[in-house]
Amino acid sequence: MTIVETKYFQIEDVIKLDSGKELKNVQVAYETYGTLNENKDNAILLLHALTGDAHAAGYHKGDEKPGWWDDMVGSGKAFDTDKYFVICSNMLGGCKGTTGPSSINPETGKVYGIQFPVFTTEDVVKVQKKLIDHLGVKKLCVAGGSMGGMQAMEWAITHKDMVTHVIIIASTSRLSAQAIAFNAVGRNAITSDPNWNNGNYYDGEKPEKGLAIARMVGHITYLCQESMHSKFGRRFQNKEAPDFHFDIDFEVESYLAHQGQVFVDRFDANSYLYITKSVDYFDLAKKYGSLENAFSETDAKFLIMCFSSDWLFPSYQSKEIVNALMRNKKDVSFCEIESPCGHDAFLLEYETQTKIIKSFLTKEQK
């Protein structure tokens, strides 16, 4: 059992955001696994999804559960710490050690709340770049699932001289209207909770009910019809027949209620607002005129993976990325993995992903 610790890096420069606003005294929480080599070119930066954090692998002292991608990171694993220096940082706007809306605004001495500036995926990568430079990394692979894949694309485009390999899993170059709609419902649930109090709740009751509802909606989109059917079917929770009241009747209701409840204990509602907004804004085709244009200058080798039952970021969106790269004659590998696990598959189908990622990383090292 590998014990790891989260470390902290204080950025001295001011971060200039896409909105025109600036952020000072940004702190980044991060973890590293493995060792940076002499050439400083064996780094892999892992980019977490919506509610992830810097703790990708290993155990924090006393914890029973390891980091969120522990199945994929370690000696002999997909991201092999015997070979690679693996880094993961909590994203800008998060609530797990990196500066976000729950941090103290140095200008006022008070918690930012919704005075925190709205940021973009580009801004998130700006902060990550400061960390990578701080660690002395010269060349790196970037890898992420879901929203993390968006950041990986942004890295490949903006820092093409540094990025050698890009692994994009269950991701998209832009959200569908339906995916924006689900995020909008989640944000509405939070801001409709009176405890949200226009973002000022850090001294009092938190908007737990609203955040729990946002999480429930999210969980439906991370699974799929098939996986929900096989997990829960129409089984009643601890009974054979309905109770004719409004408590929980079905197992699936109990699951969602549980997911909502545990989430409010570990996540900040304002972070949820900001991060989903940054995801909604991400749109490479709009920014660069077309997806083909977006990738025209990249030098990296790409691995794109998606999952057959992912309906939040469906396979066709990964294929759009692949096609844009192919039209640019880039080095691109693509795999659509048959899986009944929906969008969450990138956190679950680690055996298949491990084979493909190892092959991708090894092949290119020849």
Place this chain on the structure above:
Amino acid sequence: MTIVETKYFQIEDVIKLDSGKELKNVQVAYETYGTLNENKDNAILLLHALTGDAHAAGYHKGDEKPGWWDDMVGSGKAFDTDKYFVICSNMLGGCKGTTGPSSINPETGKVYGIQFPVFTTEDVVKVQKKLIDHLGVKKLCVAGGSMGGMQAMEWAITHKDMVTHVIIIASTSRLSAQAIAFNAVGRNAITSDPNWNNGNYYDGEKPEKGLAIARMVGHITYLCQESMHSKFGRRFQNKEAPDFHFDIDFEVESYLAHQGQVFVDRFDANSYLYITKSVDYFDLAKKYGSLENAFSETDAKFLIMCFSSDWLFPSYQSKEIVNALMRNKKDVSFCEIESPCGHDAFLLEYETQTKIIKSFLTKEQK
């Protein structure tokens, strides 16, 4: 322009509910179009969906918009009022004239609220049967989309001597775990709104925010990825670029917010709780041992229609009904209509539905 009026029928008998509880003094709001013939066998009972009401067709005096299925009901239309006596009633538990949680409890003289008993689809049909008997109808066709299709199935099974034709559109014999999950989110949004106040809000502020969120979630499931993309894409609302704030950015957000807002003006939050619960409970296979058993005694002719892009009640669920009827050697017609409109197609694709329904009703009259 046909002016119609909603009529009211007071049920004298006590309604014994599936839960074992009883309801007294149940009132039913209904409308009729066309004329009952001498044999009293030309009736068609329309069964509305989750948020529908008795006003299926024609105009209420002064209204700019006609009833919810006006495209389908009238002289020469799918449900041809020159030939048929068309009836539509607001369902038990509704909030448009039929007794529901917003009605006065005769035992206490106060509004029921959540003292209203939880009811089932079977109970809904019991109340409809009282109305049909009151109107003197001897034989009838039952027709409904979505939840209305469930009631149509219940009619065909429970009143096989009366029902000659059954039209089931975009429906299912039981909700998937995913569909129950969406209903659970909607109910949670309502009951999490402090104005819900355990169902006692009729004298004060209503749980409008919670009900609006429930409606927003619902609307996402009534459309589909394709229809949301063609309606809204990723267009910004009245602007070219994001504002970097938490107001509405995208057209799809504006649409959902609007749908939520207009809904709270016309619907009761407690009705939403009760009706979705009755839909979650509906499960013919569980009740009868199998779907095949459920239909074994029916005598009616069936028309089943579904829509290719409906992911709330997907086509496979309609095919399960068709297969169960076929194994019973029943007279069944089936049509899966190619449509980009999602679940809502039963309210929109009236030209195709009209052709199929007219053919179904006419053929059988020979």
